[in-house]
Amino acid sequence: xxxxxxxxxxxxxxxxxxxxxxxxxxxxxxxxxxxxxxxxxxxxxxxxxxxxxxxxxxxxxxxxxxxxxxxxxxxxxxxxxxxxxxxxxxxxxxxxxxxxxxxxxxxxxxxxxxxxxxxxxxxxxxxxxxxxxxxxxxxxxxxxxxxxxxxxxxxxxxxxxxxxxxxx
Amino acid sequence: xxxxxxxxxxxxxxxxxxxxxxxxxxxxxxxxxxxxxxxxxxxxxxxxxxxxxxxxxxxxxxxxxxxxxxxxxxxxxxxxxxxxxxxxxxxxxxxxxxxxxxxxxxxxxxxxxxxxxxxxxxxxxxxxxxxxxxxxxxxxxxxxxxxxxxxxxxxxxxxxxxxxxxxx
Numbered sequence: 001x002x003x004x005x006x007x008x009x010x011x012x013x014x015x016x017x018x019x020x021x022x023x024x025x026x027x028x029x030x031x032x033x034x035x036x037x038x039x040x041x042x043x044x045x046x047x048x049x050x051x052x053x054x055x056x057x058x059x060x061x062x063x064x065x066x067x068x069x070x071x072x073x074x075x076x077x078x079x080x081x082x083x084x085x086x087x088x089x090x091x092x093x094x095x096x097x098x099x100x101x102x103x104x105x106x107x108x109x110x111x112x113x114x115x116x117x118x119x120x121x122x123x124x125x126x127x128x129x130x131x132x133x134x135x136x137x138x139x140x141x142x143x144x145x146x147x148x149x150x151x152x153x154x155x156x157x158x159x160x161x162x163x164x165x166x167x168x
Numbered sequence: 169x170x171x172x173x174x175x176x177x178x179x180x181x182x183x184x185x186x187x188x189x190x191x192x193x194x195x196x197x198x199x200x201x202x203x204x205x206x207x208x209x210x211x212x213x214x215x216x217x218x219x220x221x222x223x224x225x226x227x228x229x230x231x232x233x234x235x236x237x238x239x240x241x242x243x244x245x246x247x248x249x250x251x252x253x254x255x256x257x258x259x260x261x262x263x264x265x266x267x268x269x270x271x272x273x274x275x276x277x278x279x280x281x282x283x284x285x286x287x288x289x290x291x292x293x294x295x296x297x298x299x300x301x302x303x304x305x306x307x308x309x310x311x312x313x314x315x316x317x318x319x320x321x322x323x324x325x326x327x328x329x330x331x332x333x334x335x336x
Contacts, residue, residue, distance in 0.1 A: 105199035
């Protein structure tokens with residue numbers, strides 16, 4: 001169904017928008033807001049656990065005296081073809097939310113689920129039970145699940161099987 | 169810093185893993201778990217608000233009598249170059265979490281922030297204040313923020329400016 005051109009952008013007819021031009025989105029980036037000043041630790045965790053690469057970081061301009069490190073306004077990490085953003089929770093008016101974001105669920109596709117789960121656990125994630133065979137979901141076949149130290153759940157699974165429509 | 173090859177995969181040395189081969193992740197997919205049976209509505213909302221395209225859907229095999237529609241085990245939507253997964257919360261043991269996931273924050277890059285916000289609001293999102301100029305964060309320049317009917321925050325902003333390191 002999806003056309004080739006749509007792998008890089010989605011066109012939305014903006015009849016109800018303030019302009020008549022279509023709205024095109026580049027990508028969705030999950031934004032993880034952690035309890036300050038843990039963002040720096042979280043960035044390190046995502047690097048170690050998932051091999052994320054830090055692309056950029058903007059520190060909070062106001063450094064509080066009690067903090068050795070400046071608070072992280074936002075750190076952007078590349079993880080596979082996706083990006084995630086990690087921030088310390090601050091009372092800055094430009095902060096995206098006023099509370100810590102936890103309990104989010106992410107799917108991570110990999111060919112080697114066992115190794116990926118072991119690596120994440122070695123880095124400090126908590127394994128959520130045994131690997132299972134799951135139908136449906138973001139990917140198929142063997143599935144592992146870990147919870148990171150910031151309260152988010154990462155479902156690690158193989159990308160192989162396509163989730164085709166299944167009649168109920 | 170990021171090399172070209174790393175736009176399609178991240179290699180993690182899995183010294184602590186169960187195998188010696190490196191762990192490679194394809195992508196991160198946010199997984200939105202909504203109160204059953206709202207997943208079908210949520211899919212429609214993300215299509216209308218953000219132009220998401222449904223790639224696949226797996227329904228729950230056990231259809232409850234009181235539901236006109238089968239519950240959604242998972243629906244995968246393409247949004248720009250990213251994918252998101254939407255599910256009804258079920259008591260199925262294979263469900264990624266045991267509670268509704270809300271309060272997640274996502275960054276959506278687009279060239280036309282005003283039109284994108286207007287489109288999302290027309291589809292049922294709630295605008296979170298005026299457009300502002302924000303430094304840092306997932307993208308730069310003009311930023312709008314909307315909350316979707318499922319409790320998630322979408323920060324809509326221009327991808328233009330790079331988030332380079334800024335000394336505190």
